[in-house]
Amino acid sequence: MQSDLFATKNMAQPSPTAGMELQNDKCVKYTVNGECYARQGSMVAWRGNLRFEKKGQGVGNFLKRQVTGEGLALMSVSGQGEAWFAHEAENCFIIDIAPGDSLTVNGRNVLVFDAGLHYEIGIVKGAGMAGGGLFNSVFSGQGRLGVICEGTPIVIPVSQQAPVFVDTDAVVGWSAQLQTSLHRSQSFGSMIRGGSGEAVQLRLDGEGFVIVRPSEKQPSTASN
Numbered sequence: 001m002q003s004d005l006f007a008t009k010n011m012a013q014p015s016p017t018a019g020m021e022l023q024n025d026k027c028v029k030y031t032v033n034g035e036c037y038a039r040q041g042s043m044v045a046w047r048g049n050l051r052f053e054k055k056g057q058g059v060g061n062f063l064k065r066q067v068t069g070e071g072l073a074l075m076s077v078s079g080q081g082e083a084w085f086a087h088e089a090e091n092c093f094i095i096d097i098a099p100g101d102s103l104t105v106n107g108r109n110v111l112v113f114d115a116g117l118h119y120e121i122g123i124v125k126g127a128g129m130a131g132g133g134l135f136n137s138v139f140s141g142q143g144r145l146g147v148i149c150e151g152t153p154i155v156i157p158v159s160q161q162a163p164v165f166v167d168t169d170a171v172v173g174w175s176a177q178l179q180t181s182l183h184r185s186q187s188f189g190s191m192i193r194g195g196s197g198e199a200v201q202l203r204l205d206g207e208g209f210v211i212v213r214p215s216e217k218q219p220s221t222a223s224n
Helices: 059-068 186-193
Strands: 019-024 027-039 043-055 074-085 091-097 102-105 110-114 117-123 135-141 143-149 154-158 164-167 171-175 179-185 199-205 208-212
Touching: 019 091, 019 110, 019 143, 027 043, 027 091, 091 135, 102 143, 110 117, 117 143, 143 171, 154 164, 164 208
Parallel strands: none
Antiparallel strands: 019 027, 027 074, 027 110, 043 074, 091 143, 102 135, 102 171, 110 143, 117 135, 154 208, 164 199, 171 208, 179 199
């Protein structure tokens, strides 16, 4: 049988070492030798001796997720084998987090991560429920994090001299050391929304970067 479908770039190959890698720009492959964590429902294929179990978040984190719909609904993947993760054909990226690094990521953009990474769900300072209840996940420690993004993301540097304002529906993540607050602009809102209401943006100050997706449409609610 012959077809371009069977091109080498489309064929899954054994990995020499355990851990995370891009299968292609829409899928992350994880060679498991122990444990990793992934977004519930994101596994598209696996082989080997693996177990998939729903991971609890603790009472506080569970309540936050129920209120906001933007928490992390996770599963643990343990054993030895290979698993492939994807979500609605969104673009996939792998971020290496080193000791001392700290990255804030919107829960809807998390796909899979090493068990060695520490994460906690916290409220975005300065936003609160007025900003749609911006509860994001803060990752730190050492390991790899797989994220997803609708379209090709834009990474914008943030400096003390040049704060950045982002649409709360478009933000993917940012340097955790940045200071956040809400910014309202009536004239901006009148321009883009026909005067139907205030436009609210997330303001980021300090030194670092922010990642946004090239879309302002309302995201789907995270799965439970």
